[in-house]
Amino acid sequence: MLITEILNALQFSMTLFLLSIGLTIVFGLMKIVNLAHGTLYMLGAYLGLSIWTFSNSFWLAFFFAPLATALIGAILYSCLFKFIQRVDPMRQVLLTFGLIYVGLDSVRLLWGSMSHSISAPELLSNSIQIVGETYPTYRLFVIFVGLFVLVVLYFLLEKSKMGAMVRASVDDHETTQMLGINTNKILFYSFSLGCGLAGLAGVTVAPIVGVEAGMDMEVLVLTLIVVVVGGPGSLKGALVGSLLIGFIDTFGKVFFPELALITMYAAMALILIFKPDGMYSKL
């Protein structure tokens, strides 16, 4: 029983991680909170749905949906986000708020109102026995995807030259520019990557939670909490925040089902009282 819960919590944490890492990097670099990040998660799931329906291959959907979402992110950056960096925080937030409404209806117009789901691939459709309990293999796969991305991003950010430039941009944007580094290109790629990761999260969990309009709102507030609690701009913060929120939420549901939704917000409020800028903020 306990093992199942720990794995469930871990799986949820990895989903949150995939979502929050994109948002936190964008926040750290551009100081913009993109409320429409959840919309990109939803788009990833829907694009994955279309690819899977058309080709009957989960893996094609899994591979191409995040790429398509990253492309949409690139377009969004070039047409909109690039120009609103100097705008005050409220207007930035409300702009992305408008994007949410646009995204929601667009999805409904393009794909209809039905609730859908994607079937997990044959390879991962069974379950395995862990310490005497049945656990679906696919959920282990979700955990694996999250960990894989974590490792790749770690090496990218901490050990590569590109990563150093990104970290420099987060720490001090102007000085980095003065050193001759093309921060605009960095922003462009980071934003697109962040959106792609959100799309990856969407298509990865689609076999478990389904694909329906409104799924963006469900993860949005949680993702924001993870970013705020973990501290914007920090990979470690996103990881720790995701684990914290993921475990509190899952175990909260197990032990206090009536207070399931509140335990998390309460934990967040507590952390922010003591550390108003988040745990590992780089700002």
Add this chain to the structure above:
Amino acid sequence: MGALVSMKYKIFLMIIVFILFTSSLSKAENIKIGLLLPYSGAVAIIGEEITNALELAFEEVNFEVSGRKLEIIRADSEYKPNIALKKARELISSEKVDILAGTVSSSVALAVRDLVVATKTPFIVANAGANQITREKCSKYIIRVSFSNHQINAPMGPWLSNYGIKTAFLLSANYAAGKEQMAAFKNTFEESGGKIVGEEYTPHRKTKDFGPYLGRIKNSGADAVYVFYAGGEAINFIKQAHSFGLSDVMKITGAGWTTSPLFIPAQKESALGFIGILNYVPSIETDVNKNFKRMYQEKYGRIASEFAVQGYDVGKMIIEAVQSLSGNTSDKNLLAEKLSKVSILGPRGRLDIDPKTNNVIQNMYVFEVVNSDEGPILKVLDKIEAVKDPGTNCLL
């Protein structure tokens, strides 16, 4: 700059005036049917199904009864009681609809209930299943053609008991409909000698992962789990239950919407083996049903669900009632009376309205999801005829 600004302002004003003007254009001689349903958001599909089939019924008579045209006015309830109440007010006082039909959600229906009674507007309930609508809150102006939560679930108590289920675990969403349905089953199941070993309610429309609950259900040792879910939750529950191997240790049963034809395409094989109960299944072998299915499939490209059938029956009911009045809808009391006296033979079978409660009397179909050439289908195991709702505390 000043001229540009006032120009923008003028255009803006003109747009507003135009919108207000066009929205007030409408013919007086038409029979107006106000449809208060969700057309946006997560349950928009159900609003669509009901509207589609209603229009199908009206098409059969060319949208005309006794020389008057039938006009449908849609209002998006957005599945929110406060917004729906506002739209209902508009339909009744501004648009002056002759008949109000809807709603999907019971809380919306209850929110508008006092309004329809105060304004004496005939209100045909096309889906909302809260028991009280045809019990304490019944009224001669409210006619329910869909079902009551009790009606659907109560027959399963004795049926599952006979089938060999001795212990059951209840699982549903934490809102009035979920609780009423579980309670209806629990009462009759316990009366038939069954025992409930566990009961849990998940946060309504906010539950994506049933993992924690599935663990507890498996460990309970019950013979069966009895559930009710709709929409995305139904899809996720059935799929996740399958991936956790729940059907290896117990029977998965419950209210039939959980494996509705709307959700089977997403659930696929994970739905196999589910035993449920509904007021309509596509596999009913009557000519009326076969005809209806064909028409719906041709026009909308998919199998008609139980929601669509309810919409179709609402349409047929309106046509029959208006015909019996020769098109004269001016007396609201008479209109409400005629609506409550219709008796139709629809795709569900025979439908009558119970004069004591104004709730529909209909057949219930116990089914099992089995495989076929077209994929999983709902195969009828049993038909329970003329099921009524007790209608306690209804003073009609």
Add this chain to the structure above:
Amino acid sequence: MSAVQYDKQLRSYLFLALCCSAILINIFGDYFTQFLLAEIIILSLFAMSLDFLAGRGGMISLGHAMFLGIGAYTTTILYIYLSIDPFLCSLITIIIGLILGYLIALIITKTHGIFFIMITLALGEMFHSWAFTNDSLGGSDGISGIARPDLLFMGLDLNEPLLFTYYLIVWLILSYLFLSAITDSPLGRNLDAIRQNSNRVLSLGGSVKFYKSASFGISSAIACLAGSLYAQLNGFVSPELSHWTVSGEGLIMIIVGGIGSLSGAILGAAVVHVLQHELSKLVDWWMLLMGGGFILIVLFMKDGLWGIILKFKNYIMEKIC
């Protein structure tokens, strides 16, 4: 965080014009128009509370809808479970809003800018989730049976839409006068100073924390009032009222009106609400249009309708002099 140009005279005239329009619409409108007008007045109260918080206090709250919910639910509980007179319920709700807002602000004014926005969002969602799942508050179905104040001793039946809308207009006038007075008072001056440069105020010995928390409390009180009146208007309350998108739409309203203009907030609330209503009747994809509209408004409306009216007034003044 910049507010619009201050013009007390224009603000008062605009308010007067809006009130007269409201009264005329109330007299000549049909049953539903009166109801829509009532909603607009309540939303105006909410918009004014946000406008005061943003325009004077310099704080943007994306969770203020929670006070709408707190106001509505408090009134409901007081009336249904404690059988307190409906009018008294509204008064008690205002006081609770004031105290609660002040206490919450004491904790959260540590944060600034985007963090403040995020924490208000999270707090708002916390309340919304609690109201949604809590069975004693009716959960996702809500509670019904809330009555309006009894003015029968004056010969007035507030169950009539016409009279209840007048009742709401009275509350609107009182709230406007109150917020207006605060704006012109020493407290208002202090808030303006803090908004422009809080460090300077601190170095001059002013208590930034007190003033900011006080303004937050005042703003919450008005928002709670709006919630209370909304519960009485509909006769029931449900959790959707406190969802964060309601806060978002409120902020859009004050941008349309012009942040800091106070009367502009009323105009903004009216315009946005009527547009939303008409759009949803026109097409099924009204959310797409609304989202697009929000984006355009945020990008291009600097001083909102207030700015346009101000320019118009200056133009007229120039012509005359």
